[in-house]
Amino acid sequence: MTESEDKSIPEIAKGYTQIRLDVDLTNGxxxxxxxxxxxxxxxxxxxxxxxxxxxDEMKPGIDPLSPDNIFVYAMGPFxxxxxxxxxxxxxxxxxxxxxxxGMAISSGSIAAQAxxxxxxxxxxxxxxxxxxxxxxxxxxxxxxxxKDSVWGKDSWTTEDMIKQEFGDPRLAVLAIGQAGxxxxxxxCITNDRNRQAGRTGMGAVMGSKNxxxxxxxxxxxxxxxxxxEFYKVAKKLIKKANDSPTSKYRDLGTPAGLRIYHELGMMxxxxxxxxxxxxxxxxxxxxxxxNFVVKKVGCSQCPVACDHLxxxxxxxxxxxxxxxxxxxxxxxxxxxxxxxxxxxxxPTVIKCIEISxxxxxxxxxxxVTAAMACECYEKGLxxxxxxxxxxxxxxxxxxxxxxxxxxxxxxxxxxxxxxxTKMAAKRLNEMERGDADxxxxxxxxxxxxxxxxxxMSSFAVGESVSIRGACHLRNGAYGLDRDGKFDRFGxxxxxxxxxxxxxxxxxxxxxxxxxxxKFTRGIYDGNAEMAKVYELVTGLPFSEEFMVKRGEAITNxxxxxxxxxxxxxxxxxxxxxxFEVAHTRGPNKGVTLQEEGFQELLSAYYKVRGxxxxxxxxxxxxxxxxxLDFVIPDLxx
Numbered sequence: 001m002t003e004s005e006d007k008s009i010p011e012i013a014k015g016y017t018q019i020r021l022d023v024d025l026t027n028g029x030x031x032x033x034x035x036x037x038x039x040x041x042x043x044x045x046x047x048x049x050x051x052x053x054x055x056d057e058m059k060p061g062i063d064p065l066s067p068d069n070i071f072v073y074a075m076g077p078f079x080x081x082x083x084x085x086x087x088x089x090x091x092x093x094x095x096x097x098x099x100x101x102g103m104a105i106s107s108g109s110i111a112a113q114a115x116x117x118x119x120x121x122x123x124x125x126x127x128x129x130x131x132x133x134x135x136x137x138x139x140x141x142x143x144x145x146x147k148d149s150v151w152g153k154d155s156w157t158t159e160d161m162i163k164q165e166f167g168d169p170r171l172a173v174l175a176i177g178q179a180g181x182x183x184x185x186x187x188c189i190t191n192d193r194n195r196q197a198g199r200t201g202m203g204a205v206m207g208s209k210n211x212x213x214x215x216x217x218x219x220x221x222x223x224x225x226x227x228x229e230f231y232k233v234a235k236k237l238i239k240k241a242n243d244s245p246t247s248k249y250r251d252l253g254t255p256a257g258l259r260i261y262h263e264l265g266m267m268x269x270x271x272x273x274x275x276x277x278x279x280x281x282x283x284x285x286x287x288x289x290x291n292f293v294v295k296k297v298g299c300s301q302c303p304v305a306c307d308h309l310x311x312x313x314x315x316x317x318x319x320x321x322x323x324x325x326x327x328x329x330x331x332x333x334x335x336x337x338x339x340x341x342x343x344x345x346x347p348t349v350i351k352c353i354e355i356s357x358x359x360x361x362x363x364x365x366x367x368v369t370a371a372m373a374c375e376c377y378e379k380g381l382x383x384x385x386x387x388x389x390x391x392x393x394x395x396x397x398x399x400x401x402x403x404x405x406x407x408x409x410x411x412x413x414x415x416x417x418x419x420x421t422k423m424a425a426k427r428l429n430e431m432e433r434g435d436a437d438x439x440x441x442x443x444x445x446x447x448x449x450x451x452x453x454x455x456m457s458s459f460a461v462g463e464s465v466s467i468r469g470a471c472h473l474r475n476g477a478y479g480l481d482r483d484g485k486f487d488r489f490g491x492x493x494x495x496x497x498x499x500x501x502x503x504x505x506x507x508x509x510x511x512x513x514x515x516x517x518k519f520t521r522g523i524y525d526g527n528a529e530m531a532k533v534y535e536l537v538t539g540l541p542f543s544e545e546f547m548v549k550r551g552e553a554i555t556n557x558x559x560x561x562x563x564x565x566x567x568x569x570x571x572x573x574x575x576x577x578x579f580e581v582a583h584t585r586g587p588n589k590g591v592t593l594q595e596e597g598f599q600e601l602l603s604a605y606y607k608v609r610g611x612x613x614x615x616x617x618x619x620x621x622x623x624x625x626x627x628l629d630f631v632i633p634d635l636x637x
Contacts, residue, residue, distance in 0.1 A: 015077030026126030044513035045076030050092030085517035087300035102200035108192035113172035117218030133213035155190035175213035177360030194328035225539030252285035253308035265587035276586035336367020342393025368447035444469035455588035475505035491597030494604030506551035
């Protein structure tokens with residue numbers, strides 16, 4: 001035990017409000033309770049809060065779209081402080097896409113206003129008998145019936161209407177669109193128009209509870225335990241956040257990565273059939289910013305401004321069809337609605353993003369599902385007669401039409417593809433349309449983000465072991481392949497790779513519990529400074545050693561949640577296509593993942609984690625070491 005851990009834990013933790021609201025939607029009651037300092041320190045915020053609550057309070061085996069699911073809104077201790085990129089929140093539940101631990105994180109104004117309104121944590125249970133939205137207005141907390149107002153409206157319109165109702169543009173609103181209302185398994189939650197809690201179908205959980213929106217407004221300030229020292233550190237971090245560690249995101253936004261992916265052959269093209277584009281000069285971050293970006297936007301407490309708003313030019317066919325269209329374009333949707341669908345046309349990407357954000361589907365899952373549909377069309381699994389129009393790779397107007405129908409759940413596109421790739425493959429297989437599973441690019445039911453896995457042996461494991469399904473934000477293993485730390489075509493040094501993955505994964509868990517933006521992870525002088533910032537704000541003893549162990553504990557707890565819900569080793573596996581279909585050009589030409597090598601790396605990851613190397617289940621010894629004894633009976637260990 002370090003010196004800081006020997007200190008007594010103060011009853012009041014600064015930064016946090018230590019207020020939990022429990023909303024029983026079934027009977028419309030809202031109750032308040034206090035979150036202890038010990039709970040705050042042990043579970044930190046965001047991801048950690050939710051992992052503990054979902055384990056403790058959710059019955060195993062429930063239907064994610066039933067009233068029995070628990071929906072958690074949570075954040076950390078930093079919103080409204082000057083810590084850069086700290087206005088972030090998370091939403092958590094059992095995922096309708098994966099049937100496992102579901103989580104999504106968003107930025108914008110929400111967390112700052114929620115902190116001013118005096119809450120850290122909201123737990124929703126049950127289902128409202130009619131559509132409602134929740135208002136947290138300082139000490140006023142109430143549900144507003146909305147069947148005849150915003151129910152049925154898209155997320156942008158919902159946000160505008162509620163702000164107009166309150167006569168306050170500062171009101172922070174997170175809302176679902178029509179996709180969430182109809183419980184599309186890939187439904188997202190939108191706030192500030194261009195920010196989404198996108199992954200794992202959290203919008204569908206809100207829809208299943210008849211919960212249209214959550215609104216925050218407040219006047220309460222945050223207190224910092226050691227203000228003078230904190231402000232010195234925070235100002236240094238702000239200066240660094242305005243410098244080279246984040247410059248690429250500020251200058252070009254996340255599409256700065258497009259050229260790097262192309263050069264490595266890891267750009268997902270035509271539903272991961274290839275890894276490079278024909279003319280990268282016309283589909284990279286420079287081209288996007290020069291020709292389409294009209295404004296750069298930053299979230300509350302953010303000096304980076306990675307949010308690049310783009311517009312469709314007046315001379316484009318889609319402008320003539322739809323008029324003015326604006327959307328926030330990031331690298332994920334450049335891939336999902338762009339290269340993966342064979343559409344190297346930024347205006348098409350912009351329109352598909354706008355549809356996704358308004359109607360409310362995850363832009364990654366939506367685009368990857370559209371790419372699957374394009375390949376199914378070209379392979380003859382679906383036809384023009386099914387859709388009512390053609391949908392080859394490289395479509396423009398028809399891709400936009402498909403995206404809208406898919407999001408709204410309309411026609412053949414909505415009926416088959418409206419819940420993502422896993423369900424689309426299941427439905428096409430039931431129709432005996434061919435081997436649809438080959439074209440379904442998902443892990444555990446969650447569609448892959450912007451990286452092709454051919455020739456990415458470390459990242460193939462990193463994405464596969466992600467708690468929430470396919471995710472590059474859990475352990476950053478793509479960096480091991482991108483930066484040449486290990487042979488990206490080989491399967492050697494399994495334990496060395498695993499140690500790198502695990503070290504990053506546990507720190508990412510801390511980042512998502514704090515919650516701060518991963519774009520600023522490089523501004524801290526190591527883990528020690530991250531721990532110091534937490535202690536300066538909260539006044540809670542928090543050493544680097546303790547912080548890293550808590551990250552490991554939270555990761556393990558969410559893993560145990562998945563095991564309790566039926567996870568097996570087979571779920572930690574990339575899509576078949578990466579093993580069976582090779583690229584025909586580029587750096588990864590002729591390369592496929594090798595099953596034996598992949599399984600060896602996977603076993604090495606489990607072993608280094610302290611999990612059984614065969615089953616991937618944490619050992620009793622590891623759980624006791626992390627203070628997770630309470631999960632052992634449920635796992636039958």
